[in-house]
Amino acid sequence: MKFRLALLLILIVSVAPVAQSWAADGRFALVIGNAKYPDAEAPLKEPINDAKDIAEELKRNGFDVETGENLNGDAMRRALERLYARIKPGSVALIFFSGFGVQSARQSYLIPIDAQIWTEPDVRRDGVSLETILGEISGRGAGVKIALIDASRRNPFERRFRSFSAGLAPVIAPNGTLVMYSAALSSVVSDTGGAHSLFVSELLKEIRVPDLMAEETLNRTRVGVTRASRSEQVPWISSSLAEDFSFIPGARPQPPTQVAIATPPPRPDPPPAPPAVANIAPPPPPPPPPKIELPPAAATVPAVKDEATTAVASLADDPTIKSLTGKLIDNPDDASALYRRGQVYASKGAYQLAVNDFTESIRLNPKDVEAYNNRCWVRTVIGDLQAALKDCNEALRLRPNFVDALDSRGLVNLKNGQTKNAIADFDAALKINPRLTSSLYGRGLAKQRNGSISEGELDIANAKAMDPNIVKEFADYGVR
Missing domain, CATH: 3.40.50.1460 (Rossmann fold)
Known part of the structure; x- marks a missing residue:
């Protein structure tokens, strides 16, 4: 159900003892x-x-x-x-x-x-x-x-x-x-x-x-x-180096090579225009950058309408979205950029834009199980429950026992009033990861609605102890 951090630092360390010391200069x-x-x-x-x-x-x-x-x-x-x-x-x-x-x-x-x-x-x-x-x-x-x-x-x-x-x-x-x-x-x-x-x-x-x-x-x-x-x-x-240092010992500072790059290198300039000739029209101006407009569906979701309206209004200036949109202008079939932009849109409450990007990502890769799961979750938030259920089912067909999709489908069933199915999905997710707070809280709500009040209260209390923000999170999904 959740959008997971991505992405990634790497240190390479060996446990084996070093046979020879090379640290004469520390x-x-x-x-x-x-x-x-x-x-x-x-x-x-x-x-x-x-x-x-x-x-x-x-x-x-x-x-x-x-x-x-x-x-x-x-x-x-x-x-x-x-x-x-x-x-x-x-x-x-x-x-x-x-x-x-x-x-x-x-x-x-x-x-x-x-x-x-x-x-x-x-x-x-x-x-x-x-x-x-x-x-x-x-x-x-x-x-x-x-x-x-x-x-x-x-x-x-x-x-x-x-x-x-x-x-x-x-x-x-x-x-x-x-x-x-x-x-x-x-x-x-x-x-x-x-x-x-x-x-x-x-x-x-x-x-x-x-x-x-x-x-x-x-x-x-x-x-x-x-x-x-x-x-x-x-x-x-x-x-923030304050002294000269070289990877190769004994190197002496040299005048810097005229190579520097703070941003990606510019595209090569076009070839010079030919000499002026009468009646040659000037080239048309470049097209304006694409505008990001508020999708109608996002403005009609009661549970998130104020947040979504505010968020989408500021998307045009978001540097990450600008960068990803630029990549997609250059290559509309960049599935990775579509997927990442969909995640950004979803995190900012622009749910219909997120659905659009996940849909395009799935078109390019019909086996993208992560995109199916994330589209399921977003559609659940905006109340498109029938389509959401299809997405979660497809994610689980592609990857059986996919804990994220079980968690997402549990939310679909909870919002759809299918409490027994919700309990079954949340149970399956918790067997895989007993510390999955969203499934624990969702199961508590489903148990209460199914008549098991005390069991539900226990799940809810345990979930709130693990994550005090879980109540607001579900409220944002339209579940109370």
């Missing part, structure tokens, strides 16, 4: 590659190879490297504690993470493979905060702090939240810190399916260039990724 690195997440449909193909190659390159450059693969939460925290313990005043400390990352409360979290994430508080409980890592490294006296995070992936957790927040958040880092994400803030990219990610391929290429300072190395990496992806992927960099 360079320490933790490299983590997490690929085998049980919640994902298949292991990620890139993080392990990326972690190994990054680790080898850092070792050649004098770093004392610990590398970890497929680390659970305890293993990640122990590896970080070992890194903290090695740091001395003035050391260089580097973190590389490849895997899934999630942002919550404007912070980015690196996700261990055993994280049990069903609600937003679970992110903060099971994830590892990047800001906390950098703060701890700084507190141990490191002079240069570097974080290279390849975690901006569409992840299996993003649709478990009703509030939408894809990708990673800006990091508030201490002085002397250089941070790079593989993609722009609040955006996600898909794995290439190859042995290495585009981000790591470009990063390794630039790290090997002699006589480059670290900031220039990362700027050149950003240029390479942006160009290779045709501006579909633009890495994000934040720097």
